Each structure stands twice: as structure tokens, then as C-alpha cells.
Amino acid sequence: MYPVKVGKLSVFVVFLLMAVLLAGCNDTGPKAAAVKAPPPEPTVYKLRLAQTWAENAPIFAETTANLAQMVNQLSDGQLQIEVVSANQHKKPFGVFDMVKSGEYDMGHSASYYWKDVDFNMLFFTTVPFGMLPQEQYAWFYHGGGLELTQKVYSKHNMLSFPGGNTGNQMGGWFRKEINTLEDLKGLRMRVPGFAGAVLQELGVEPINLPPGELYQAMDEGRIDALEWVGPSLDLGMRFHEIARFYYTGWHEPATELQFLINQDSWKRLPERLQKVLQIAMRTSAYDMYIQSTYESAQNWSTIQVEYPGVQIRTFSPEILQALYDVTEEQLKARANEDPLAREVLDSQSRFLWKARRWTRISDQAYLNSHPRGGLRK
Numbered sequence: 001m002y003p004v005k006v007g008k009l010s011v012f013v014v015f016l017l018m019a020v021l022l023a024g025c026n027d028t029g030p031k032a033a034a035v036k037a038p039p040p041e042p043t044v045y046k047l048r049l050a051q052t053w054a055e056n057a058p059i060f061a062e063t064t065a066n067l068a069q070m071v072n073q074l075s076d077g078q079l080q081i082e083v084v085s086a087n088q089h090k091k092p093f094g095v096f097d098m099v100k101s102g103e104y105d106m107g108h109s110a111s112y113y114w115k116d117v118d119f120n121m122l123f124f125t126t127v128p129f130g131m132l133p134q135e136q137y138a139w140f141y142h143g144g145g146l147e148l149t150q151k152v153y154s155k156h157n158m159l160s161f162p163g164g165n166t167g168n169q170m171g172g173w174f175r176k177e178i179n180t181l182e183d184l185k186g187l188r189m190r191v192p193g194f195a196g197a198v199l200q201e202l203g204v205e206p207i208n209l210p211p212g213e214l215y216q217a218m219d220e221g222r223i224d225a226l227e228w229v230g231p232s233l234d235l236g237m238r239f240h241e242i243a244r245f246y247y248t249g250w251h252e253p254a255t256e257l258q259f260l261i262n263q264d265s266w267k268r269l270p271e272r273l274q275k276v277l278q279i280a281m282r283t284s285a286y287d288m289y290i291q292s293t294y295e296s297a298q299n300w301s302t303i304q305v306e307y308p309g310v311q312i313r314t315f316s317p318e319i320l321q322a323l324y325d326v327t328e329e330q331l332k333a334r335a336n337e338d339p340l341a342r343e344v345l346d347s348q349s350r351f352l353w354k355a356r357r358w359t360r361i362s363d364q365a366y367l368n369s370h371p372r373g374g375l376r377k
Contacts, residue, residue, distance in 0.1 A: 049068070050098050050108075051107065053085065060257065062288075066288075083108075093113060102265070108258070110192075110258060112193035115193065124145070124160065128194055130253055132253055143351040146162075149161075158263060161261070164292075165257070166255045167254075171315065172247055174224070175224055175242075177313065189226060190207050198326045198327050214226055245311055256285075
């Protein structure tokens with residue numbers, strides 16, 4: 001009865017059926033993907049890390065081992081780090097170049113070792129008379145310090161992240177007492193970083209040696225004094241056997257190690273694994289700081305009881321004033337020569353001005369006001 005209408009409906013139905021069939025053949029929606037093929041297995045990313053330290057170096061090597069374990073666990077095995085120690089790669093001070101070139105994906109060392117490559121790198125370890133560890137960590141993660149770190153290291157195809165803090169370091173082991181500025185002249189001392197440059201102005205001959213050579217160099221008389229870290233590591237190095245005078249610190253109030261990462265290796269990681277690596281670096285670095293605090297407390301107690309011949313000394317006001325004056329002169333000279341150095345130092349100085357005012361009325365005031373200096377009976 002209705003040929004025209006039926007004809008139109010028939011044509012419509014035919015086209016509708018064709019569309020459904022074609023859609024079924026070309027279905028690319030989530031349901032089709034789930035049915036047709038399982039998701040690909042996650043790729044395993046492997047990074048090689050070269051460290052400045054020997055495989056069995058306490059605290060320092062433990063930090064990289066913690067990092068590797070944490071990364072593996074947090075990524076369910078998708079990100080793996082192989083730690084290669086200095087006794088394997090044989091280049092403790094070659095870590096910078098090996099990571100920059102891509103020979104290794106990562107490194108663990110100290111930024112101030114590279115001052116001859118780029119002096120600005122020195123400022124990300126510590127500065128004489130500078131910030132304490134908690135102040136410096138606050139600067140890195142909340143005060144713009146990490147952004148400035150990347151600004152310096154990006155020129156070398158690398159990223160650098162805080163890699164663990166030793167806490168306030170001791171001023172060093174000396175065979176003889178240092179009473180006057182004259183006593184510093186001609187002294188051969190293992191002392192790296194900015195402190196070495198400062199002491200050189202006062203007549204000291206700064207010498208940089210790998211950790212494994214320090215005891216022998218001192219024992220054989222090739223150096224007259226050395227600074228390493230503090231009781232946390234110094235006791236195991238047996239420096240108390242060859243030097244009697246142990247001076248309190250001024251030069252490294254917050255010595256921060258570093259994790260170096262080749263930028264190309266970093267970019268190859270998916271964003272999720274970049275985040276895993278950042279979390280693991282930040283956590284293992286903090287763990288190194290609290291481990292250093294624990295070990296220093298334990299080992300200083302041992303030194304006091306078992307090695308009573310060790311004598312604690314503090315440099316005289318005359319020497320400390322001279323050290324401070326030279327430090328300020330060199331920092332100002334560096335800032336005047338290099339705009340980026342000025343930017344870093346100005347950032348540190350502004351933050352220290354705020355942070356130290358708080359430290360004085362909190363931690364320092366607490367210790368000063370405590371009847372027993374913070375100790376219980």
C-alpha cells in the first residue's frame with residue numbers, strides 16, 4: 001500500500017546495517033582494545049650509577065644501596081639501578097665526566113669536587129660559615145635552591161639532586177696544635193672545596209686525595225693535617241692513631257652529597273619513573289643525614305672512652321676571624337665575576353638571613369637556656 005515509504009525505509013535499514021558492520025570491523029574503542037589484545041608488558045629501565053666511594057664505604061655507599069633498593073621496590077622492578085663503586089671503575093674523581101658523557105646514567109659524589117670545571121657547582125655542597133643542614137634542605141626544596149642547581153648543571157647535560165648530608169663537619173685532624181695564623185703557613189692539608197681556597201690564602205697548601213689514600217698519606221708525612229667528615233666516618237678511618245688534635249668545624253656546616261643524572265638518560269624515563277626516582281633520592285638523602293647523626297653520636301662516645309688521648313680544640317678567635325674575612329672576600333669576588341654565581345649566592349644569603357634568625361630563637365636559644373646544655377642526668 002505504501003511503496004514509496006517502504007522503499008525509503010528499506011534503503012535506510014540497509015545503510016544502518018552497513019554502518020553497524022563497518023563500525024564493528026573498525027572498532028577502536030576501549031572495549032575493543034581490551035578484547036582484542038592485552039596491554040603490553042611494562043618495559044624494564046636499567047640505569048648504571050658510578051660513585052666516588054668504595055663498595056664498602058660506610059654511610060656513603062649505604063646511601064646508594066638504599067636508593068637502588070627503594071627504586072626497585074617503588075617501581076615493582078620496572079626501574080633498576082646498578083651501583084658501580086670506585087674500586088670497580090677506578091675513577092673516583094671521574095664521576096662527573098662519566099655521567100656527562102653518558103658512559104654512566106647516574107653518579108653519586110659531591111658537587112664541590114667539580115669546582116675546577118665550574119666554580120658555581122661548589123655552592124651546592126656547602127659554604128664556610130653558611131647554612132646548617134635543616135636550613136640548607138629548606139633552601140633546596142622550598143627556597144629555590146634546586147632550581148638554581150639545575151640552572152648550573154643543565155649546561156653540562158646533567159641534573160643534580162641532594163644526595164645525603166653528613167651534618168656539620170669537624171675542622172680536621174692535626175699533628176700539632178694550631179694556635180696562631182703563623183702555625184697555618186706551609187701546612188700541607190687535605191681539604192677540598194671552598195675551604196681549601198680560603199686556607200690557601202692563609203698559607204696552607206691544600207691537597208685533594210681520595211678517601212682511601214688519606215690514612216697512608218698522613219702516616220707517611222705527605223700531609224700534615226686532614227679533614228674528612230666527623231666521628232661518623234673518622235673513627236673507622238683510624239685517624240686518631242696518627243693525629244691527636246681534633247678541631248671543631250667552620251668550613252662545612254652542611255655538607256650535601258649529590259645524585260648526578262645524565263639528562264638524556266632522564267628523558268628516556270617515563271614521567272612516573274622520574275617521580276619514583278625523585279622520591280627515592282629525596283628519601284635516601286634524608287636517611288643518610290639521620291644515619292650520620294646517629295653514627296657521629298655513637299662514635300664520638302667511643303672515642304671519648306677508648307681514645308682519651310684525642311683532644312678537642314677550637315680555632316682561636318684570631319684564626320676564625322681571618323677565615324671568615326677571606327671567605328667573604330672570595331665570595332664577593334666570585335659574585336662580581338659571574339652573574340650566575342651572584343644569583344646563587346644572593347639566594348643563599350637572603351634565605352640564610354631569614355632562617356638563621358629563626359634558628360637563633362629556636363634551637364640555639366633552647367641549648368643556651370637549658371640548665372645542662374640540653375643533656376639529661
